[in-house]
Amino acid sequence: MFAVAAVAQSATDPLAGLHVGELDEPQTPEDWVSVDVVAAALNHHDLWSLKGVGLPAERLPMILGCDAVGHDAQGNEVIVYPVVSSPGWGADVTMDPKRSLLSEIYPGTLAERVRIPAGNLVPKPKGLSWEQAACLPTAWLTAYRMLFTNASVSPGDTILVQGAGGGVATAAIQLGAAAGLRVFATSRDGAKRELARELGAIEVFESGARLPERVDAVIETVGAATWSHSVNALRPGGTIVLSGATSGDAPAKAELTKIFFKQLRVIGSTMGTREELARLARFVADRGLEPRIDAVLPLAEARAGLERMAAGEVNGKIVFRT
Template structure:
């Protein structure tokens, strides 16, 4: 079958290890099944995999991709929940010490077909296209958990999103605004700033700019470059939720500010199958849809990876096998 996969790892030149071509059909254990992929979305996780983060050379070649929407052998339209937990795990899948993502220990979704555990399948609402649905299981699910499970954002609160344009950031803005929160965003790019306003952002500020008021919660994916600004932007008792650190991990902690203002610092990783079900219902009932930067045939996967690496993406890049 046709697939896009990692054939080598290179921290400095990740695209050098990306190969597009034929791979064997997926093997299917007894409690797994096969999904014919109609659409699959690109994430920063896929670039990090090519750099060797979370992916070991001993597992190569590895088909990349976490997100997929497609059709089962019996014709059901489904989404794939990408978090693969231990078969005996019955709690929050993201807390399973043995958890993995598709494309880490198991072959991923950038292929004509993918094998997944049956319990990882979620019915696709008919109101969402395959391309729209494929955008949700990683970036949008991450954003949903950050906002509503971890920060417990409610209508009327003010939320700051650090950075604009990426898949998680755009999802945070769109979801928060649709839920009645006032969404503020920081950005260094005027074009992205104007586009994020169309998603429902109330105001956009320059990176590190002093805000007119303190916020109830900060959604942090940038890390070292924005960490101090995030803490200083919070009201007493406010919450910062961290799901990534693209600019680095070694940020000054300002522990005095954390304990004196009783700030909550929460980590967040992906989301559960139940949260994905709730996210789908939210999108279906509100009419909210993920912004799609570009839809490409899987044969042109390298173009999508290059755009993501160069920071030329607003919303999601989707591949159709």
């Protein structure tokens, strides 16, 4: 089976451990199903796996990838929900301490076929292209839960999206604007600021810039570099929703005094549920949203996509076609 896998790991040269080519096809566990992949999307998670973050070396080789769409055994068009719960878990899977993403314990989606629990399939709306639907299961689902489950915002409220240009940030801008939120966005890069404006932000700013007004919620994925700015940008009683820390998780100032004095809420957010993915897919299709796609490449050119991601040259999602 043709697949993209991590066969070795290096923090300084992650692509040295990348394999693109034929691999032995994994077995399908009992009560799991096989999906013929049509399109799969790249995430920073894949780069981290090649760096040795979150993927123990003893699990190598590991097929990479969390996002995929394709056909099930009956020929239905489906979206793969990539979170796998532990046996017997019946509550919100994002609260399962033993949950995993595809490509952490079980082989991932950057392959001709992927195996998944039978309950992890979501119908692909007819209004979405394969490439658009492939963008949804990780970055877009994370942004959807941050906004509509955890941020406690309503149409007309103002949000700040830190680090415009990343997959989650880009999705949050598009989803927020489509839902009637007033979206501010920041980036160090001028081109990414203009992209944020094109995607629906009403105002864009350099990172750390003073805002014209306080916001109701901050979508935070950058971490240490923007933490103080996020706290200072909030109105009293506002909310920071945190789903990542790409610049590090140890800010110079924790801002505890401001957090308790202004009665701010800090909410951690991770991925989303299968039901949220189904609602997200319907929302994107019904609103005619077009997830920002940086490039569509053949799966055989996965190395080129990962090279662009490692260089920070990606605006939106990279999608591979099998």
